[in-house]
Amino acid sequence: GAVVSQHPSWVICKSGTSVKIECRSLDFQATTMFWYRQFPKQSLMLMATSNEGSKATYEQGVEKDKFLINHASLTLSTLTVTSAHPEDSSFYICSAIKVAANTDTQYFGPGTRLTVL
Amino acid sequence: AQTVTQSQPEMSVQEAETVTLSCTYDTSENNYYLFWYKQPPSRQMILVIRQEAYKQQNATENRFSVNFQKAAKSFSLKISDSQLGDTAMYFCAFMISGATNKLIFGTGTLLAVQP
Numbered sequence: 001g002a003v004v005s006q007h008p009s010w011v012i013c014k015s016g017t018s019v020k021i022e023c024r025s026l027d028f029q030a031t032t033m034f035w036y037r038q039f040p041k042q043s044l045m046l047m048a049t050s051n052e053g054s055k056a057t058y059e060q061g062v063e064k065d066k067f068l069i070n071h072a073s074l075t076l077s078t079l080t081v082t083s084a085h086p087e088d089s090s091f092y093i094c095s096a097i098k099v100a101a102n103t104d105t106q107y108f109g110p111g112t113r114l115t116v117l
Numbered sequence: 118a119q120t121v122t123q124s125q126p127e128m129s130v131q132e133a134e135t136v137t138l139s140c141t142y143d144t145s146e147n148n149y150y151l152f153w154y155k156q157p158p159s160r161q162m163i164l165v166i167r168q169e170a171y172k173q174q175n176a177t178e179n180r181f182s183v184n185f186q187k188a189a190k191s192f193s194l195k196i197s198d199s200q201l202g203d204t205a206m207y208f209c210a211f212m213i214s215g216a217t218n219k220l221i222f223g224t225g226t227l228l229a230v231q232p
Contacts, residue, residue, distance in 0.1 A: 032218060034219075038160075044162075046219060046220070049217060049218075091160065093160075097218055104218050108163075110160070
């Protein structure tokens, strides 16, 4: 199997606070994890690529100081939304690629719904 | 730059019937992968089927099959014997082989299977 979990599944926070979202590969090691953002009825937008032990690579237009990514181990990556504002409300999804896999298939977490009041 | 286009925002099919979802892409690369992902109302992304560009044979997974036309840059998904559980948003996606492993998604097709 290739199971990816996310925690929390949903979170509500006040404007100006920071929120941390965890992404874990439960039954495999992942050298690379990805963070996506999805607005209602829209496609997934890649925010950043997270590699274990190195700095994340952010897509154009994504503020790295606002969306802090840490990939401290081969099974865990975290996304911290700092000083969250209502416009950061969205569905955040992570995915992971297996270490030494023959394929380049991404396995997705169940997503985290963030609501900023 | 690579792009993925899904020209059908919504589709509907009767239970047990067959439906085909369209996807076209644009790239100058020769080695790449193509995927179809399903996102049901739970919003969990589920891999449906995967195709390597170097393989001429179309991928199949049970009731799901693709029609991969490399020259035309077309990658359609056929769902046979549609089931109510197939109701979902379907995303076509593209990845360059051996590069950053980034997935480029199409805008999605919302499929409704009617009883």
